Every structure is written in structure tokens, then in C-alpha cells.
Amino acid sequence: MSQILDTYRGLKLRDRLAEAPNWVRKIGMLLVIAFAFYLPFLNILPFAYIRTDLSARGSDWASVLFLIVVYMIAAVGLNVVIGFAGLLDLGYVGFYALGAYSVALFGSPSSPVVEALQSRLGLGEEWAVPFAMCIPIAIAMSLVAGVILGAPTLRLRGDYLAIVTLGFGEIIRITARNLDNVTNGATGISGVPVPPGPEIGGRPFFNTIDAERWYWFALTILILIIFLAFRLEHSRVGRAWLAIREDEDAAAIMGVAAFKFKLWAFAIGASVGGLAGLLFGSKQQYVEPNAFMVQLSFLFVAMVVIGGSGNIYGALLGAFLLTYLPERFREFQEWRPFAFGVALVLVMILRPQGLVPSRRRAREFEDRKTEAQEAAVDV
Amino acid sequence: MSDQTIQNDPETGSDAPLTVAPDTSDHEALSIEVGPEGETLLEIDHVTLRFGGVVALNDVHFSIKRGEILGLIGPNGAGKTTCFNVMTGVYTPTAGEVRFNGQVISGTKPHKINQLGIARTFQNIRLFPEMSALENVMVGCDARHKTSVLGALFRAYRVRPSEDDLPDNPLKRSLAKVFGISRHTLEERSGRVRSMELLKFVGIADRAHELSRNLPYGYQRRLEIARALATQPELLCLDEPAAGFNPAEKEDLMDLIRRIRDLGHTVLVIEHDMKLVLGVTDRIVVLEFGQKIAEGTPEAVARNPKVIAAYLGEPDDAA
Numbered sequence: 001m002s003q004i005l006d007t008y009r010g011l012k013l014r015d016r017l018a019e020a021p022n023w024v025r026k027i028g029m030l031l032v033i034a035f036a037f038y039l040p041f042l043n044i045l046p047f048a049y050i051r052t053d054l055s056a057r058g059s060d061w062a063s064v065l066f067l068i069v070v071y072m073i074a075a076v077g078l079n080v081v082i083g084f085a086g087l088l089d090l091g092y093v094g095f096y097a098l099g100a101y102s103v104a105l106f107g108s109p110s111s112p113v114v115e116a117l118q119s120r121l122g123l124g125e126e127w128a129v130p131f132a133m134c135i136p137i138a139i140a141m142s143l144v145a146g147v148i149l150g151a152p153t154l155r156l157r158g159d160y161l162a163i164v165t166l167g168f169g170e171i172i173r174i175t176a177r178n179l180d181n182v183t184n185g186a187t188g189i190s191g192v193p194v195p196p197g198p199e200i201g202g203r204p205f206f207n208t209i210d211a212e213r214w215y216w217f218a219l220t221i222l223i224l225i226i227f228l229a230f231r232l233e234h235s236r237v238g239r240a241w242l243a244i245r246e247d248e249d250a251a252a253i254m255g256v257a258a259f260k261f262k263l264w265a266f267a268i269g270a271s272v273g274g275l276a277g278l279l280f281g282s283k284q285q286y287v288e289p290n291a292f293m294v295q296l297s298f299l300f301v302a303m304v305v306i307g308g309s310g311n312i313y314g315a316l317l318g319a320f321l322l323t324y325l326p327e328r329f330r331e332f333q334e335w336r337p338f339a340f341g342v343a344l345v346l347v348m349i350l351r352p353q354g355l356v357p358s359r360r361r362a363r364e365f366e367d368r369k370t371e372a373q374e375a376a377v378d379v
Numbered sequence: 380m381s382d383q384t385i386q387n388d389p390e391t392g393s394d395a396p397l398t399v400a401p402d403t404s405d406h407e408a409l410s411i412e413v414g415p416e417g418e419t420l421l422e423i424d425h426v427t428l429r430f431g432g433v434v435a436l437n438d439v440h441f442s443i444k445r446g447e448i449l450g451l452i453g454p455n456g457a458g459k460t461t462c463f464n465v466m467t468g469v470y471t472p473t474a475g476e477v478r479f480n481g482q483v484i485s486g487t488k489p490h491k492i493n494q495l496g497i498a499r500t501f502q503n504i505r506l507f508p509e510m511s512a513l514e515n516v517m518v519g520c521d522a523r524h525k526t527s528v529l530g531a532l533f534r535a536y537r538v539r540p541s542e543d544d545l546p547d548n549p550l551k552r553s554l555a556k557v558f559g560i561s562r563h564t565l566e567e568r569s570g571r572v573r574s575m576e577l578l579k580f581v582g583i584a585d586r587a588h589e590l591s592r593n594l595p596y597g598y599q600r601r602l603e604i605a606r607a608l609a610t611q612p613e614l615l616c617l618d619e620p621a622a623g624f625n626p627a628e629k630e631d632l633m634d635l636i637r638r639i640r641d642l643g644h645t646v647l648v649i650e651h652d653m654k655l656v657l658g659v660t661d662r663i664v665v666l667e668f669g670q671k672i673a674e675g676t677p678e679a680v681a682r683n684p685k686v687i688a689a690y691l692g693e694p695d696d697a698a
Contacts, residue, residue: 228532235531235563236521236570243507243518250505253467255493255522255610264528360509367508 036219039065040212052327059327062211068323069218070279075303075319076222076229076312077272082301083310083361084238085265086245087154088162091169092300094149095142095270097292099277100192101176101183102138104287107131107193112182131193131282138278139271145172146270150263169297177289188288192281206282214283221279225272229312232268241265242360306347308354310361317355406580409573410642411611414480416446420645421497421614426465426475426485428669435461436472437669443614448636448646450660450677452653454689457666459649460502463616467499468492479614493522498612500603502619502649508592512583512602515591516574519609524566534561544568577605581635597628601635608639615639617648621655633659653690657681665689 017025040062042048053061074096081089105113106129114128129137153164176183183189195217197205206213232238240261243251252258281287299322307318326336347355353362421443428436436458443449451459464470466477468489477485484492498519507515530536537559544560545552578584581601586594591602600620607615617636621629629652636659640646650656656663656677663680665673667689673680680686 231534232528232532235567236517236524236526237528237531239510239514239518239521242510242514246507246509247505249469249489250501250507251518252489253469253493253499254519254606255490255498256518257490261528268528268532363509 033223037216040215050328052324052330055331057330059330060211062215064324064327066211066215066218066283067280067327068320069215069222070276070283071300071303071323072316072319073218073222073225073279074273074276074300075307075315076225077269077276078300079304079309079312079315080229080232080272081265081269082304083315083358084233084241085262086241087262087265088158088301089165089266089269090162090297090301091149091165091167091172092269092273093292093294093297094165094169094172095145095273096277096280096296096300097169097172097176097289098142098145099138099274100281100287100292101189101277102141102274103131103134103278103281104189104192105183106137107134107282108189108191110191111189112184128193131195134193135275135278138274142274142277143267143271145274146267147263149270150266154259154262154266166294166297169292169294173289173292173294176292183289186289188286190286192285192287194282194285208285211283214279218279221275225275226312226316233312237261237264245364302344306344306354308357308361310358311354311356314354314356314358321355406576406638406642409576409580409608411613411644413613413643413645414445416444418445419443420445420480421466421647422478423462423466424476424478426462426472426477428461428465428470429473435669436465438475439666439669439671440475441664441671441674443645443647445613445645446640446643447661448640448648448659450656450663451647451649451666452651452656452663452680453666456668457689458669459666460618461669462666463499463618463649466492466616467497490522493610493612496611496613497616498607498610498614499616500600500607500618500620502622504596504599504603506591506599506602506606508590510591511588512578512591512594512598512605513571513574513587515602515606516577516609517570519606520570520574522610524570526563526566530561531563534563536562538562538565540565574605574609577608578602580608580638581605582631596623600624604635604639608642608644613645615644615646617646617650619649619651621650621652629655653681 017028020028042051048054051061052058052064074092078089078092081087081092105111108114109126109128111128117123118125118127149165149168153161156164177186179185194204194206197213199205203209206217240251240256243254243256244258244261248258280291284291303318303322304315305318306322307316308314322340326340329336329339332339353365357365419442423439423441425438425440426436427434427438439458439462451462453459461470465472465485468484468487468491471486475485476483479492479495479497482495484495484497487495507518510518526536538561540555540560544565545555575584575587578587581604583594583598583601583605586598591599594602600622604615604617604620620636621632624632633655636646636648648656648660660677663673663675663677664671665680665683665686672685672689673683675683
């Protein structure tokens with residue numbers, strides 16, 4: 001099996017892409033994007049078999065696509081934290097929840113926060129913060145949460161950081177459940193606002209039925225986020241993160257403000273997570289604490305690690321596989337946890353560096369393996 | 380990114396002898412602006428450092444003048460590297476203080492000290508192994524760059540470009556004239572050029588795009604110097620730069636140290652090799668068991684009986 005993978009590696013698709021002329025790559029990119037936008041209507045055999053709504057029990061194809069893209073956004077954000085800066089964050093769902101809750105708390109006319117504002121300021125019952133304002137609010141809230149969580153904990157290294165962040169994710173969910181007079185507790189908040197748009201056929205542009213519009217909206221945001229993530233990777237910031245990952249003390253002596261850059265990685269990851277949460281909450285038009293269980297954190301980490309941490313395309317692939325496959329094979333629902341476990345173990349055995357790792361990450365991994373072996377021999 | 384960046388060239392593997400063609404080109408662009416020569420640049424003011432009961436440095440006191448090459452020597456365990464660590468912010472002294480340009484720097488964070496103008500190399504090489512030689516140096520250059528994280532993300536800080544910076548493509552050219560070029564792009568470009576220049580200066584430009592872990596030992600040592608120089612330090616501290624070098628390489632290194640001084644840097648060098656130290660330094664400070672036992676010109680230090688005793692051991696009938 002690993003031999004097959006090795007042969008596949010021999011193809012070096014990445015090299016061919018890297019050496020293709022610029023315009024070829026640009027056109028290729030545009031075709032991929034165009035195809036992604038067309039996906040909800042995909043109906044040509046045999047490609048239509050990838051749809052998830054072929055059987056009666058299947059789930060709505062466009063909704064699945066939307067969820068995939070939302071998780072892709074989260075995975076790209078978490079990849080900044082885990083892949084670029086090398087910080088293991090096990091509480092990413094906390095930021096995701098914060099994003100969803102901020103749009104619900106400020107944008108829904110029936111949320112306790114908005115009701116309090118209505119009575120204080122004498123506003124009408126229909127008033128709520130408009131959706132366009134909710135986006136910066138959600139990003140700002142999760143960014144601030146990222147800084148508040150990061151500032152004291154980023155002095156910890158490795159496992160300790162993972163434990164603290166794990167706690168953070170749970171704290172957010174439990175707080176949301178118990179804070180009855182702010183978040184409605186376990187009841188949740190309904191009437192979460194949707195993006196404005198013209199009415200078509202008597203329905204608002206963004207509604208619960210036409211999921212493909214949500215998908216396009218999220219896809220546009222995803223493309224923007226990927227673009228910005230690449231900018232970060234190929235700048236002094238990406239270089240600083242890499243230097244910190246390789247030798248934090250040497251980097252500091254070479255003038256890299258290690259703590260500052262790690263905090264930025266955390267804050268950027270947090271705000272992207274918040275944005276993904278906002279999209280999720282807005283599409284559901286309903287937010288409740290049980291949607292943000294700790295398993296979701298693990299799922300996000302698994303997406304980044306299985307895809308190949310440090311590589312944006314890897315994170316995208318991981319998010320796609322771990323969202324799409326369970327939805328596509330819903331018929332075997334009772335087998336899902338088993339298949340998921342087997343797949344995880346297989347990937348960890350055959351390709352521990354991830355399916356499409358960044359080159360550097362793959363080599364760092366090999367180095368650590370040889371170091372561990374040498375250490376074992378020494379003992 | 381092609382494969383040759385990772386693979387080692389079999390002919391110049393890490394064991395191959397290293398001969399570097401002497402660099403004769405003019406590196407005026409690399410010289411830095413400094414204050415008047417001869418002023419006190421760094422002062423180690425009666426520094427004591429204890430780890431529990433162990434006294435690593437005991438009331439060490441010396442200073443470095445701008446523009447000189449100072450040697451710091453002493454037997455193994457004398458506290459030379461510890462002294463570097465105090466100067467670069469790795470350790471905070473138990474007593475006494477370190478002043479740089481008249482400003483107290485002991486207790487300041489390492490990256491702040493670097494920004495003030497002190498850079499160092501390491502006794503056991505500490506490059507960023509998965510980065511290419513060029514990228515290693517660019518990390519050093521970034522220490523002087525002003526682009527923030529948000530600046531790198533949104534590139535909204537635009538600079539009116541000079542004629543040389545304008546792109547050739549006519550469309551891009553007119554866009555750059557109207558909207559300017561982001562400071563990030565300009566800094567990235569100048570950092571790359573400067574890094575390449577530095578690699579040429581230390582004589583390893585031929586393998587700039589190779590991963591630093593795949594470079595031969597001598598190249599790695601030189602790369603560390605280039606990376607430290609990239610932060611434009613007024614004071615460059617070299618920790619045993621000649622360790623593991625053969626005589627020819629040591630000659631090259633002495634020449635390199637002199638050329639570094641000619642660029643305007645002040646150099647502090649820890650070294651075991653007495654020939655190198657005596658050959659290149661203007662002044663020498665000798666440490667033994669964490670204490671300064673001698674200071675002076677190379678000739679005076681070489682004749683100092685205390686120094687000879689420290690290196691060769693005291694004769695039995697000394698008293």
C-alpha cells in the first residue's frame with residue numbers, strides 16, 4: 001500500500017504545476033473556481049455520482065457543499081495556528097461558537113442582548129444590528145477572545161497549550177448554555193439574520209431552501225481567505241513563523257518577536273474560525289450550545305492533520321474528505337464512527353505527515369522520526 | 380521549487396573540503412551607519428551571574444570600543460559563552476548591568492536587544508535547517524523591516540516607487556505609478572537583494588537556494604555570520620567561528636572578520652585558536668573560572684604569566 005503511495009508521489013503533480021507557465025496556472029485556477037461554483041448543479045453522468053442526494057435518505061447536495069466550504073474556512077484558519085505557527089489548538093470550536101453566537105446575539109431581534117438594547121434605546125421591536133455590521137462584530141469578538149486566550153497561554157509550549165485550549169472550547173459552550181439571560185441557555189437563539197438580498201419568487205435571496213446561494217456566498221469568502229492565507233505564508237510573517245517553529249530561541253536572538261508572531265497566528269486563526277461560525281449560524285438561522293461540542297474541535301484538527309498541516313491545499317482536502325465522505329455514505333450511517341476510526345489509523349500509519357503535506361513539514365517530520373530512532377538506539 | 384533544493388550535490392557533499400574563493404568585489408552597499416569610532420559601545424559593568432551555588436560569571440568588567448575587534452578567550456568553562464548569553468538577553472545578570480550605547484540592556488528580551496544592534500552566532504550552529512540559505516539570511520533582514528502582520532496581510536501601506544522599482548509590464552507600471560507599491564513588496568525585494576549580497580560577502584552565494592541543513596559545515600558557519608550581519612548589528616558577536624576549521628579556512632575567516640570590521644561593525648570574537656585571536660584582534664580579554672584575569676593588546680596578553688598559566692597550567696614550583 002505504501003508502495004502505491006510512493007509511486008503516486010513519483011508523479012510529482014505539484015512539480016509539474018509549479019513549473020507550468022504562469023498563465024497556465026492562472027487559467028487552471030480560474031477553471032477550478034468556475035467548476036466549484038457550478039458544483040451545486042452538477043448533473044452529468046458519471047460525475048453526478050458524487051452528489052449526496054441520489055438516494056431518498058441522502059442529504060441536500062447544496063447544503064452539504066455549504067457545510068464543506070464552512071469547514072474548509074475553519075480548516076484554513078486552524079492551519080495558520082497548527083500548520084504555520086506550530087501551536088496545537090484543541091479548542092478551535094470555541095472561536096467557531098463565538099462567531100455564531102455574536103451574529104445571533106447582535107443580529108437576531110429575539111436575542112436577549114438586542115431586546116435589552118431595544119428597551120434601553122427605545123428602538124422598535126423589529127430592530128437588530130444589520131447583518132453587514134455583524135460580520136466585523138463577529139470577527140472582532142473572536143479575535144479579542146483569541147488574544148485574551150493567547151496572551152497568558154502562549155508562554156506554554158506543546159502539550160500544555162493543547163490542554164488549556166481544550167478547556168477554552170468547553171468553557172465557551174458551557175457558558176453559552178448556562179448564561180440564560182444573555183444567550184437563552186440551552187433553548188438557543190432563533191431568528192439569526194441572513195445577508196440582505198433581493199427577493200426572488202417571493203422568498204428572500206438567502207433562505208433555508210435555496211442552499212446553493214449560501215454555498216456561493218461561503219465559497220467567495222473561502223477564496224478570499226485562501227488568498228490572504230497565501231499572502232501571509234509568503235511574507236516576512238510566514239518566514240517568522242517557520243523560524244519560530246524550527247528554533248524559537250535562535251529566532252528570538254535574530255530579532256524575531258516570537259511571542260508577538262505566535263499571538264498574531266492565534267488571533268488570525270481565531271477570527272477566521274469566528275467567520276466560519278458566523279456563516280454556519282446565519283445559514284441555520286438558529287444557534288444553540290449543543291452545536292459546538294468538543295468533537296467538532298477534534299474534527300477540525302483531524303482535517304488539518306490528515307490533509308497535511310502547513311499546506312493550505314492539504315487543509316482544504318482534509319476538510320473536504322472529512323465532511324463529504326460521511327455525508328455521501330449516509331446509507332452506512334451506523335458504520336461511520338468505525339470507518340472514521342479506521343481511516344484515521346490508516347492515514348497515521350501510511351502517511352503520518354498528512355495526505356498532501358507541505359514539503360518542509362514532511363521533512364521536519366522525517367527529522368523528528370530519525371531523531372527519535374537515534375535516541376532509542378542511544379538508550 | 381525544484382528538487383535540487385533539497386538534494387545534496389554528491390560532489391560537494393558535507394565532507395568535501397571547503398575552499399572559498401576570496402571575495403574581492405566591492406560591498407559598499409552592505410556598510411552600516413555608525414557613530415564615531417573609539418567611543419565605548421558596550422560595557423559589561425561588574426556583571427555577576429549565579430546559577431544556584433554555581434558562579435558562572437564573577438564581577439566581570441570590560442568594555443568594547445566602537446570599531447575594534449575584541450577577542451574574548453579563556454579555557455573551557457571560563458564563562459565566555461555565558462558572557463555572550465548575558466549580552467544577548469538569554470540570561471539576566473544576578474548583579475551588575477550591561478550597557479549598550481549608554482543604555483542598560485540587561486533584562487531586555489533577546490529580540491529587543493537584537494533591534495538595538497547586537498547580533499551573534501552560536502558555538503553549536505543553530506540555523507533554521509529547513510529554510511534555504513537565502514531564507515535564513517532574509518529572516519535576519521526582516522529584523523530591520525517595518526511591515527506589520529496586517530501590512531503583510533492587506534498590503535495597504537503604499538510607497539511612491541522610485542524609477543528603478545517600477546515593473547516593466549506597461550499595465551503594471553501605470554498601476555504602480557497611480558497606487559504606489561506596497562511597502563511589503565519593496566522590503567521583500569530589497570531584503571532578497573541584500574541577503575544575496577551578504578551571501579556573496581561571506582562567499583557562499585553559489586548555494587544560496589539550498590536548504591541550510593544540506594550545506595557543508597564551513598558553509599553553515601559562514602551562513603550564520605551572514606544571518607547575523609543581516610540584522611545590521613553595530614556589534615557582532617562570533618562564538619568560536621573557527622571551530623572545526625583547517626588552517627586555510629582559518630585564514631579565510633580572519634580575512635572575513637577584518638572585512639566585517641571594515642563595513643563598520645564592531646566585532647567581539649570568542650575563540651580557542653590563539654593564532655587566530657592574536658592575528659585578528661585589536662585587544663583581548665581573558666576569562667578564567669568566570670573572572671577576568673587579563674586584558675590588553677594581543678602581544679601583552681600573550682606574554683602575561685597569568686594567561687600562560689591558565690592555558691598551560693601552573694608549574695609545580697610556581698610559588
